[in-house]
Amino acid sequence: MAARAGRAGPPATIRLPLDRALGHVLAEALGALTDLPSFDTSAMDGWAVAGPGPWAFETGAGLLAGRGPAAALPDGTAVRIATGARVPPDTTAVIRSEHAHADEDKGMLHVRRPVVTGQDIRPRGQECRSGEQLVPAGTIVTPAVLGLAAAAGYDALPVVPRPRVDILVLGDELLAAGLPHDGLIRDALGPMLGPWLRALGAEVSGPRRLGDDAGALQDALTASDADLIVTTGGTAAGPVDHVHPVLDALGAELLVDGVAVRPGHPMLLARLRASGQAEGQAEGPPEGPYLVGLPGNPLAAVSGLLTLAEPLLAGIAGRPAQDPYRALVHADVPGHPHDTRLVPVVHRAGRAGGRDHVAPLRYNGPAMLRGIAAADGLAVVEPGGVRSGTEVEILDLPWAPATPWTEGCFT
Ligand SMILES: Nc1nc2c(c(=O)[nH]1)N[C@H]1C(S)=C(S)[C@@H](COP(=O)(O)OP(=O)(O)OC[C@H]3O[C@@H](n4cnc5c(N)ncnc54)[C@H](O)[C@@H]3O)O[C@H]1N2
Numbered sequence: 240m241a242a243r244a245g246r247a248g249p250p251a252t253i254r255l256p257l258d259r260a261l262g263h264v265l266a267e268a269l270g271a272l273t274d275l276p277s278f279d280t281s282a283m284d285g286w287a288v289a290g291p292g293p294w295a296f297e298t299g300a301g302l303l304a305g306r307g308p309a310a311a312l313p314d315g316t317a318v319r320i321a322t323g324a325r326v327p328p329d330t331t332a333v334i335r336s337e338h339a340h341a342d343e344d345k346g347m348l349h350v351r352r353p354v355v356t357g358q359d360i361r362p363r364g365q366e367c368r369s370g371e372q373l374v375p376a377g378t379i380v381t382p383a384v385l386g387l388a389a390a391a392g393y394d395a396l397p398v399v400p401r402p403r404v405d406i407l408v409l410g411d412e413l414l415a416a417g418l419p420h421d422g423l424i425r426d427a428l429g430p431m432l433g434p435w436l437r438a439l440g441a442e443v444s445g446p447r448r449l450g451d452d453a454g455a456l457q458d459a460l461t462a463s464d465a466d467l468i469v470t471t472g473g474t475a476a477g478p479v480d481h482v483h484p485v486l487d488a489l490g491a492e493l494l495v496d497g498v499a500v501r502p503g504h505p506m507l508l509a510r511l512r513a514s515g516q517a518e519g520q521a522e523g524p525p526e527g528p529y530l531v532g533l534p535g536n537p538l539a540a541v542s543g544l545l546t547l548a549e550p551l552l553a554g555i556a557g558r559p560a561q562d563p564y565r566a567l568v569h570a571d572v573p574g575h576p577h578d579t580r581l582v583p584v585v586h587r588a589g590r591a592g593g594r595d596h597v598a599p600l601r602y603n604g605p606a607m608l609r610g611i612a613a614a615d616g617l618a619v620v621e622p623g624g625v626r627s628g629t630e631v632e633i634l635d636l637p638w639a640p641a642t643p644w645t646e647g648c649f650t
């Protein structure tokens with residue numbers, strides 16, 4: 240549902256210079272703007288030769304990378320050549336310097352092994368022809384894609400703009416610094432959500448801490464021009480849980496109002512009215528920012544982040560949906576009677592012929608972050624639980640796995 244909502248509008252396209260395009264999604268396929276290589280190139284330092292040897296050469300003369308075209312090589316002659324230099328017309332092979340003997344006195348080049356026509360020449364167009372598709376639309380621009388694009392002649396890339404996300408942290412009990420005291424606790428979600436959403440490709444503003452103030456929340460939602468607003472806390476029905484009443488007052492459409500998952504069951508997805516679409520003034524469904532309401536319990540918030548915010552952002556940014564993958568779980572994992580559980584797990588390589596698997600981590604309560612901080616992903620545990628040796632679906636975390644310090648966290 241979240242992925243479909245994100246894909247509902249046509250993705251916009253902007254052109255960004257290479258040094259600003261990293262992490263964006265390609266809005267169009269990249270076709271080569273040139274043949275690669277764009278000329279017949281020497282693959283080695285050595286000699287360009289024409290015809291069978293031995294070959295006559297001129298002492299001192301040589302071809303270097305970065306120079307213009309050389310004159311054609313007459314049959315029976317050789318010229319020194321550097322790796323990356325243009326191979327002169329009529330060259331039949333390149334001989335590596337260590338495989339040749341140059342008799343400088345006589346100006347003759349001899350070879351110590353058979354020469355195969357075309358050896359150590361990278362022919363023009365070996366990697367691609369001009370116009371050939373190199374990278375499909377929807378690809379994430381990685382450092383390697385940037386390198387390929389530069390090699391193929393690009394100065395700028397057509398990309399989907401990063402989705403813009405505003406983060407609003409709700410709760411009067413939250414401290415931005417220092418130790419917990421007098422019933423006040425540290426805000427664990429503000430510091431976590433910005434970097435996490437950036438790792439998902441978003442441009443993030445905030446977090447803004449609004450306390451438990453319905454008016455401030457309503458003002459912030461009305462003023463936002465983001466693609467997505469992420470709120471934390473206030474999703475339940477407690478005395479100061481303002482998210483539902485404020486969404487109602489703003490005429491927002493609730494697309495997801497609670498999910499049968501633990502932790503995280505009060506998570507919600509809504510769409511606000513656009514600024515020119517105040518309630519009653521315009522017909523039709525809301526067209527303003529999306530809102531993902533994350534529950535206040537920190538691991539419950541992670542659950543909503545992975546299952547609502549991540550697919551929604553992927554849809555807005557034009558990223559293809561991740562293929563779900565499954566892994567064997569080592570250990571019985573208890574389930575909730577009727578809801579799905581998300582449980583932090585780490586990947587483990589199979590030892591002594593055993594298969595690779597995941598192991599569940601302790602400290603997986605809704606208010607705890609100790610398990611997820613050590614985890615590689617969240618295992619999706621069906622209602623009723625799973626037995627050791629069962630395959631479970633894994634929701635990945637958007638950073639590199641494998642930390643050596645999970646000891647003590649295993650169940
Ligand atoms: N009567 C019921 N009460 C609750 C239910 C329920 O089904 N019936 N569900 C519980 C579950 S599960 C969750 S999760 C929470 C969700 O509540 P809210 O989204 O309204 O969150 P808050 O009440 O504001 O906070 C819950 C909890 O999390 C702490 N918190 C909040 N924000 C942060 C933060 N930024 N960093 C760290 N900790 C945070 C807050 O202090 C509370 O302890 O509702 C249950 N109640």
Ligand code: MOO
Nearest residue numbers: 502503504539605
């Ligand atoms: O499901 Mo709550 O969302 O347990 O923490």
